[in-house]
Amino acid sequence: MTSSAPAPVAWGILVFCLVAAVLRLWWLPGRARSSERLVTYGLLLGTASGLLRERAVQDGLADLGLLSVGFTRQLSTVVMVLTFAPLCLLAISWSERWSMRQGALWRPVWASAYASGLAMVAVGTHARSLGQYIDRTEGWQTPVYFAFFSVWCGATGALMLFTSVRELRAGELRPTHRLTYLMISIVGAWALEEAVSIFVSAMCASTGTGRGFVEFRFQANENNYIYLLACGAVVAAAGVVAESARRLRIDPASRAVRRLAPMWEALVEACPEIPRPARSDTPADPRRRVHRMTVEIRDALLVLGRYAEPTPDGTAGAEAVQIVRALRRKRSGAPPGQYLRLQASAPGRDVLDETRALRRIAAHWHDAQRYPEAIPALDGDSAR
Template structure:
């Protein structure tokens, strides 16, 4: 890992830091998410400290900072790999504490090894030899993690009928896992031949950049989805906004159909959309007796006009019309087995819904 231009390191660090902070706040519920976030945090700290020490002309300290913080990152990666490979989350939670203790002990030895060697007079060889041993051990663990991740991805890809998104995600993660195995093996061989473990060469530097881009994209996808959900720009949030004028007017006219508020799901767009569709459909049924006769050109616009008239009639206290045996309106009642079609019909009704429908 050679010294990079300061501006380039700052740009990369800011980008990774933004992802890390965003994930800690928005994508941190599952054990998988917490392991990924911890890994990114330790990696970010190692990269920044490595570059800072390198810029100040302390290459040996830079290597030790990178390897020391990398030991903690590797402990979390190993836990993530075991989880993806099928380990029970409850078992992994207990074992992850052990992995973290091993990573912390290894990182401490890496950082303070020279001081301990000088104090105790242990014949552990030169710092370069110590780094080679540490790098070889880390490469072995990295290769094991890559193999576990690759095996998990192959198993998921062989399941019947994976979605296109799942197939692309697992294929990309499979490529990352196989690359970890290959890069760790090549790195170990290079270290054994006396080459610098921190200078991969141009071909591997390009491969590292490509794999980093793929891995960053995979990690950023859940964050992007969380941001979209929080901002209301996901599919369910957009549907809620389009339905809101219709829902507001109908629940104003028929307040008795409003469901009890469930605060545990208040901010979830999917549950909010489901609640809105149920209440709209209930309101349409309650307003049925107040609808005027359809026009000669029935359609969604005519149906919206008639429902708006019925809402005004009920809101102003007019009596319902006598039953006349008319067929059901243009928008069908939402059924549990055809929810997608029912939602599309309600969105068409919301688009045709007249403005100021209850103020005329």
């Protein structure tokens, strides 16, 4: 294929894809999960396919005597089929049933993709000898060529659609996760439609029928890919943005660490009975660090529940005030009393919910340090 998108738009998208791919290779390999590596492979192959579809690249390779224009056009589709291999493995990793077999499937999937590519190059020889686009060429070679593409495109789309629909039906997802799975289901449905319609177009072209549909499908193939690549690159670039934020310490986890630090330091100092790892074992990753801080704060609040007192209604930052008062009672050597569950120690659905709850309390921590000094304790003693 040859892209029909405006050259400035196409090259702007391709440069963006290349930058995102290079940054992913530079920043993510050492600490990336296998799913992140698959996204990087998919982006690199998808970008290579997009480059091979540009007329300037096709003409340039022909002028250098490296590849003919016809071969480069077909090669762009072959590389697109290779792009489906990491995407297929990525979709498999989302399934609980198949994720444990992902390692065993890795080599067969890649080997099948390369074999499909070689077969497409061989089958495309007839169209290249005629100097025609294979999309419009009559003969049995055209449906066979596009059968490989449709199988890979359809299989990947089916896996994406099935997995996303299953998760959406299961429910109990965060809004961002629901939106992500909704987008994946749309892409999966689009891939299935592409697989079917492109194969139908190939059948029509091979028999010389349905010329109108063949031309429509041909124009869509030439025009759509670069924009779909842009959508995929935006998703892949999210990992680069997240890593940039982490390095600049402006990511959510780093901000949470800074917000929780004063409260966390005071609580763990006052509750030495909480088992804690050595200072040298403090994790550098802010996500792991905020996780550990959240758990230790919750443990400390369970201890301070024996020193807690009710807080008057309507107090600004009431939960922070209640914690500070319990903290000072314990520091002063007051005997523990009946356990009073501190609201902040009530667990959320997961550690993210608990971290958000603790951050809301930590926002009032500085003011709460002064507030207890101005009110009497409810047992009649002077406030400490």
